[in-house]
Amino acid sequence: MTRIYVNPERCTGCKTCELACAVQHSKDKTLLGAITQTPPPQKRLYVETAGGVKMPVLCRHCDEAPCLNSCITGCLYKDDNGYVRRKKGRCIGCWSCIMSCPFGVISQDNHQHIAVKCDRCHKLDVPACVDACPTKALQLVEDSELPKEVRHSVVLAAAGS
Amino acid sequence: MKKSVDKATLQMIDQAGDQGVELIWDRYEKQLPQCGFGELGLCCRHCLQGPCRIDPLGNGPTVGVCGATADTMVARGLGRAIAAGTASHAGHAKHMAHTLLKAARGEAPDYPIRDEGKLMAVAARIGIATDSRSVNDIAADVANLALAEFSEKETPLTWAATTVTKGRVETFAKLGVVPTGIDSHVSEMMHRTTYGVDADPVNLLLGSIKCALADYSACHLATDLADILFGTPKPVVASANLGVLKKDAVNIALHGHNPLLSDIVAQVADDEGLNNEAKEAGASMGINIVGICCTGNEVLLRHGVPLATSSVSQETAMMTGVLDGMVVDYQCIIPALSNLAECFHTRLITTMDIAKIPGAEHIAFDEANARETATQIIRTAIEAFKKRNPAKINIPEVSTPAIAGFSTEAIVGALGLLDAEDPLKPLIDNIVNGNIAGVCLFAGCNTVKIPQDQNYLEMIKELAAKNVLVLATGCASGAFAREGFMTSEATNQYAGDGLKAVLTAIGEAAGLGGPLPLVLHMGSCVDNSRAADVAVAVANKLGVDLDKLPVVASAPEPVTEKAVAIGTWAIAAGLPTHLGVVPPVVGSKTVTEILTATAKDLLGGYFIVEPDPKKAADALYEVIVERRKGLGLSA
Numbered sequence: 005m006t007r008i009y010v011n012p013e014r015c016t017g018c019k020t021c022e023l024a025c026a027v028q029h030s031k032d033k034t035l036l037g038a039i040t041q042t043p044p045p046q047k048r049l050y051v052e053t054a055g056g057v058k059m060p061v062l063c064r065h066c067d068e069a070p071c072l073n074s075c076i077t078g079c080l081y082k083d084d085n086g087y088v089r090r091k092k093g094r095c096i097g098c099w100s101c102i103m104s105c106p107f108g109v110i111s112q113d114n115h116q117h118i119a120v121k122c123d124r125c126h127k128l129d130v131p132a133c134v135d136a137c138p139t140k141a142l143q144l145v146e147d148s149e150l151p152k153e154v155r156h157s158v159v160l161a162a163a164g165s
Numbered sequence: 166m167k168k169s170v171d172k173a174t175l176q177m178i179d180q181a182g183d184q185g186v187e188l189i190w191d192r193y194e195k196q197l198p199q200c201g202f203g204e205l206g207l208c209c210r211h212c213l214q215g216p217c218r219i220d221p222l223g224n225g226p227t228v229g230v231c232g233a234t235a236d237t238m239v240a241r242g243l244g245r246a247i248a249a250g251t252a253s254h255a256g257h258a259k260h261m262a263h264t265l266l267k268a269a270r271g272e273a274p275d276y277p278i279r280d281e282g283k284l285m286a287v288a289a290r291i292g293i294a295t296d297s298r299s300v301n302d303i304a305a306d307v308a309n310l311a312l313a314e315f316s317e318k319e320t321p322l323t324w325a326a327t328t329v330t331k332g333r334v335e336t337f338a339k340l341g342v343v344p345t346g347i348d349s350h351v352s353e354m355m356h357r358t359t360y361g362v363d364a365d366p367v368n369l370l371l372g373s374i375k376c377a378l379a380d381y382s383a384c385h386l387a388t389d390l391a392d393i394l395f396g397t398p399k400p401v402v403a404s405a406n407l408g409v410l411k412k413d414a415v416n417i418a419l420h421g422h423n424p425l426l427s428d429i430v431a432q433v434a435d436d437e438g439l440n441n442e443a444k445e446a447g448a449s450m451g452i453n454i455v456g457i458c459c460t461g462n463e464v465l466l467r468h469g470v471p472l473a474t475s476s477v478s479q480e481t482a483m484m485t486g487v488l489d490g491m492v493v494d495y496q497c498i499i500p501a502l503s504n505l506a507e508c509f510h511t512r513l514i515t516t517m518d519i520a521k522i523p524g525a526e527h528i529a530f531d532e533a534n535a536r537e538t539a540t541q542i543i544r545t546a547i548e549a550f551k552k553r554n555p556a557k558i559n560i561p562e563v564s565t566p567a568i569a570g571f572s573t574e575a576i577v578g579a580l581g582l583l584d585a586e587d588p589l590k591p592l593i594d595n596i597v598n599g600n601i602a603g604v605c606l607f608a609g610c611n612t613v614k615i616p617q618d619q620n621y622l623e624m625i626k627e628l629a630a631k632n633v634l635v636l637a638t639g640c641a642s643g644a645f646a647r648e649g650f651m652t653s654e655a656t657n658q659y660a661g662d663g664l665k666a667v668l669t670a671i672g673e674a675a676g677l678g679g680p681l682p683l684v685l686h687m688g689s690c691v692d693n694s695r696a697a698d699v700a701v702a703v704a705n706k707l708g709v710d711l712d713k714l715p716v717v718a719s720a721p722e723p724v725t726e727k728a729v730a731i732g733t734w735a736i737a738a739g740l741p742t743h744l745g746v747v748p749p750v751v752g753s754k755t756v757t758e759i760l761t762a763t764a765k766d767l768l769g770g771y772f773i774v775e776p777d778p779k780k781a782a783d784a785l786y787e788v789i790v791e792r793r794k795g796l797g798l799s800a
Contacts, residue, residue, distance in 0.1 A: 019218065019225075023201040026222050035201050036751065044222040114224070136198045 005086050006144050008124075008134055010059055014141035015051070017058035022047045024136030028125055043115040048122040049133055050109065060133065060142060063088065063109045063122035071101035071110060071121070087124040095119055166194065169478065169617035171647060173407040173561035177481035180559050186508055188480050189501065193613040205752030206239040212360040221752050233364060239753035240369035241358040243729070247373045248354035250730030251380035253496055255347045256519075257423050257691055258387035259315060264425055264532050265390050266308035269301045275429060275535035276394055278304055283392045283574075291323050304393070311386050317349035324382040324389075328694070330701055332710030333738065340767060342375040342737070350379040366755050374768075377733035384731070385694035391463065395428045398466035398570040398688065400579075400675070405646035408564030409471035410487050414453035415443040415550045417543065418473055418482050421494035422689065424463035426516055426530050426539075430454065430492060431464045433539040439547075446547050457482060458497050459639055459689030465646075466570045466688055475643030476724070477611035483511050486557035490546025494530070495520040497610070497725065510552040512545050567651035568677075569642070569686035573698040576685065582674035589706050591671075596703075599799055600663030602632040602715065603789035606696040606735075607641040607684070609720030609728045612746055618644040620721035620745045620778040625650060625659070627782035629683055632661035633789065636699070639690030641720075651686055653679035693731055697738055707796075712739030712769020715792040717785045721745035721778060736760075736770030741788045743773045743781050 023035070030038035030045035038045050049062035069088045072080040079094035080101060097117035102110045110121040125131035134142045145153070168190045169175050181188045202208040207219040209229050217229030219238060228234050233241070267273035278284055278300055284307065288295050293306045314322055322344045326334060337343045344350055354376045357363035363372065392398075410416045417434070419427040431454050433439065440451035455473040456464050464470040473482045476497065482488050483505050491502065492514045503524035506513040515521050516530035516538070528545070530538050571579075581588035595601045605628055611617045621644040625635055637645050645651055650659075656668050660683055668680035675681070687695040700716050707714075718735045720728050722745055735742045750756050764771040773788075775781040790800045 018200060019202070020198065020200055022220075022225075023222075024198065026224065027201070035204060036747065039205065039221045039751065044224075046222070047224055138196075138198075138200070 005147050007065070007147060007150070008062060008131060009143045009145045009150060010062070011141050011143070012057050012059035014139045015059045016139055016141075017051055017053060018138065019051050020136045020138060021049060021060050021133035021142055022051055024132040025049050028128075028132035046111070046114055046120055048109070048120060061107055061109055062133070063124070064107060065122075065124060070104040070106060074100040074104040076100055083126065085124070085126065087126055088121070089123050089126065090119070090121065166190070167616040170619045170622065171406070171478070171617055173563035173647070174474070174478045174481050174617055176559070176561040176563075177407065177478075177484040180484050184508070186484070186505065189477060189499065189613050192501070202752075204747075204749055206242045206749035207235055207752035209233060209238045209241065211241065211358060219752065231361065236366040236753045236755040237364045237369070239750050239756045240366040240373070241363075243748075243750055243756065244354050244358050244369050244373045244376070246726045246729045247376050247380070247733055248351045250726040250728070251347065251376050251383060252351045253727050254380050254383040254387060254691060254730070255315060255351060256495070258347070258383040258390070259312070260423055260425060261387050261390040261394070262308050262311035265304055265394060266312070267532055268394065269305035269308055271301070273532045273535070276532065278393055279396045280393050283389070283397050287389045287393065290327050307393070308390075311390065314382060314386060315346065315348040317346040319345070321345060322347065322379065322382040324386045325378055328385055328698065328701065329738070330704050330710050332712075336710075336768065337378065337737070340371060340374070342371055342378060344375055344379040344382060347379045347383050350376040366753065367759065370756065370759055374733060374737050377730050378737055380730040381694065381697070381734040381738070384691050385697075387691045388688065388694050391424050392572070395424050395463075395467050397574050398572040399575050400568060401466065401469045401570040402566060402568050403465050403469040403471050404564045405472040405567045405643070406564040407473055407481060407485055407561045409455050409473055410482065410485050410560050411450050411453045412487055412558060412560060413448055414450035415446065415448045415489050415543075415547050416453045416455060416487050417490040417492060417546045418455050418457050418488055419460050419464060419470070419492055420457035420479060421460045421498055422458070422496045422691065423460060423494050424467070425532065425535075426492070426494045427456070427460040427464050428467065429535045430539045430542060431468045431470055433536055434543060436540075439540065439543050442544070443547050443550070446550050448547075448550055452543060455482070457491075458643070459691065460494060462639065462642055462686070462689040465567075466572070466686070471564070472567070472643055472646055474647070475611065476640035477613055477617050480505050483509055485560045486554065487560055489549040489553070490514060490542065492516060492542050493520070496727070498522070509557060510549050510554060512549045514542055514545060516542075565647060565649040565652070567646035567686070568653075568682045569646065569651060571636075571685035571687050573687075573695045573702075576699060577702070579671050579675055579681070583671060589702055591667075593703060593706060595663070595667045596715065597798060600632065600667050601634050602663070602786070603793065604634045604636060604700070604716045605785060606693070606716070606718045606740075607635060607637040607645070607721070608639055608690065608693050608718060608731060610640045610722055610724035611644060612722045612724045614746055615722045615776075617722075618648055620781070621645060622648055623778035624719065624721055624782045625684065627779060628786065629659045629664060630661050631786050632664040633786065634664060635684045636687050636696050637684045638687050638693050638696065642684070642686045642688075645684040646686065650684045651682040653677060653682060655683040656680040659683055690727060690731070693735075700738070700740075709796070710739060710769070713792060713795055714739075715789040715796070717741045717743070717788055719743035719745075719781065719785060721781065732772065736764055736772060737768050739769035741770055741773055741785070743775060743785055745776055745778065745781060747774055747776065
């Protein structure tokens with residue numbers, strides 16, 4: 005499975021990912037279409053800053069997803085790819101998922117009484133946020149590749165010291 | 166991503182790909198996706214509390230730190246772009262005025278006054294006495310009056326007030342946008358868009374229009390003085406595209422905007438001694454001067470210097486491996502040329518003290534020693550010729566003839582062949598009888614965002630078939646020239662019957678043995694005022710204002726802030742003006758609405774934003790039909 009890997013050292017806080025996310029969730033999937041759509045589309049990830057660090061915070065599509073476990077209507081489910089998604093028409097807006105998400109990345113829809121969350125752009129090979137990031141602070145990595153990269157950086161650090 | 170529709174350019178793009186050399190299109194791809202806030206104009210860096218962004222989708226902040234709304238932010242950004250464009254034309258025009266003054270005082274012997282007729286015409290228009298006065302005295306007065314235009318005057322700019330219709334003057338006065346100082350309006354725009362000054366989008370847009378009218382004045386002034394110093398263009402046959410570069414010649418490209426440098430280099434390049442030096446170095450054909458971008462247009466129109474390429478494809482001239490020197494002044498010279506020159510033997514030579522590029526060599530250009538500097542530049546290129554790498558030579562065998570040089574005076578002169586008493590009458594008669602449906606001025610650049618030349622070609626085919634007379638300036642001219650649209654053949658192939666008949670009648674009267682070219686090349690981008698002059702003359706003759714004429718403008722592939730300024734004065738002049746790239750204003754509904762709709766009620770002109778060339782041509786033609794109906798003419 006691939007995951008969206010966030011490297012805060014590379015994030016400049018430009019919010020291009022937020023904009024790309026909202027555009028991808030608009031009707032005609034273009035910037036001009038999105039700004040003229042009523043109601044406007046909504047982003048699913050959030051660039052936050054604290055302690056001098058900027059980084060996008062987004063759904064991890066947890067293996068043991070607290071949001072899914074707390075969903076009382078069976079709206080949230082795990083699809084074949086392992087992405088935690090919503091079934092259309094099932095959300096009643098009880099906000100259990102919002103309260104249980106450890107990352108705070110599920111929000112209320114601005115115009116309907118339902119929750120909105122990342123669907124990992126399940127129809128795209130590369131999610132819109134990753135594709136849009138100008139500094140590659142967001143990268144799509146294979147689960148198996150990530151530990152290898154981390155090990156590599158540990159060795160590099162040792163070599164430098 | 167399709168990069169160009171031009172054969173020669175595509176050949177060079179392939180060549181660059183094979184050699185692993187990066188061109189503008191590669192750099193653009195690396196920039197993608199570009200920032201959506203920037204695309205919409207919703208980013209402000211005008212103070213140190215920013216940068217601020219406004220969320221166009223309402224999920225985030227709706228105002229900046231200072232409280233500036235999307236409307237304020239967008240209007241301020243547009244105002245600054247227009248100020249930057251105006252500053253560019255002002256710099257160009259002032260340079261010309263200082264040189265004319267030096268020429269008049271005998272301090273610039275390399276700049277004789279070549280067109281006394283134009284000097285007298287300009288002097289008479291701006292109210293300078295000419296009777297029993299010396300040419301130099303008149304020229305000094307013209308230059309001093311020109312220089313006075315830049316600071317804040319208590320009266321309207323002379324170059325605006327004396328060149329537009331009475332109706333325009335009234336409209337500008339009513340809206341409070343009469344320009345009174347070229348540099349002072351640039352300065353005013355920077356002031357009113359800084360932290361905590363003008364926040365009213367409507368007021369900011371009116372200020373922007375005033376600044377754009379200052380730009381118009383600067384453009385007109387620059388053209389007038391260039392004609393006085395170097396001659397008013399007359400029809401000339403030249404050729405265009407990369408095939409004009411010669412394997413057996415020392416090839417020197419003149420790139421940039423101001424004729425003060427390029428015209429002198431073009432003159433000096435005829436020197437027999439220098440040509441012999443080139444031959445001794447091994448270049449059997451001697452020196453071959455070619456143009457790039459608008460200074461290329463300046464020397465194309467006045468000396469028949471061939472145009473190698475323009476604008477977005479400027480790097481391709483170096484890719485041929487035979488460009489020995491590239492001499493640049495200012496504007497549209499991309500800094501990437503310096504890195505590219507390192508891959509070849511080409512010497513990139515900057516000449517203006519305000520425009521240096523790391524990696525280029527600087528030969529400071531000074532009007533007092535112009536020919537001497539030009540000689541030094543040419544010798545540098547002859548030296549470089551000796552270091553050519555034959556393995557890197559790849560010249561596309563593509564060039565087309567181009568008939569150019571249609572200044573306002575040349576157009577009136579050509580029409581005079583049909584009716585010497587009343588030269589404008591044949592044009593007006595043919596507009597009235599519908600042989601000419603209307604006029605479209607193509608202006609602007611080529612952009613990396615649109616396959617090079619594509620929009621120009623698609624639009625002209627549509628419009629010419631509907632009998633729209635096409636004028637062009639700047640890199641729009643470059644596009645039409647290299648694609649073979651400045652020929653009699655193009656008129657025969659693409660013009661509608663009415664247009665063809667008119668162009669044929671004039672062409673034959675002028676002894677061309679065929680029709681005038683389909684596109685009339687009026688000059689560089691600073692020369693857009695030439696097209697305005699034609700429109701003003703027609704309007705005055707008909708006794709109507711510009712906003713009633715079936716005249717439109719289009720910048721189908723725009724790039725620069727100068728284009729934004731020109732487009733804005735075009736709408737102020739009453740011309741519906743098409744843009745083929747969405748400008749960074751759509752983040753504000755108010756500003757977008759004013760520019761594309763409200764402006765029509767206030768000025769007559771307005772922007773038509775349409776990336777699709779077919780739809781754009783249809784939209785412009787609809788406007789022409791609408792205006793014809795307004796004048797009581799048949800569609």
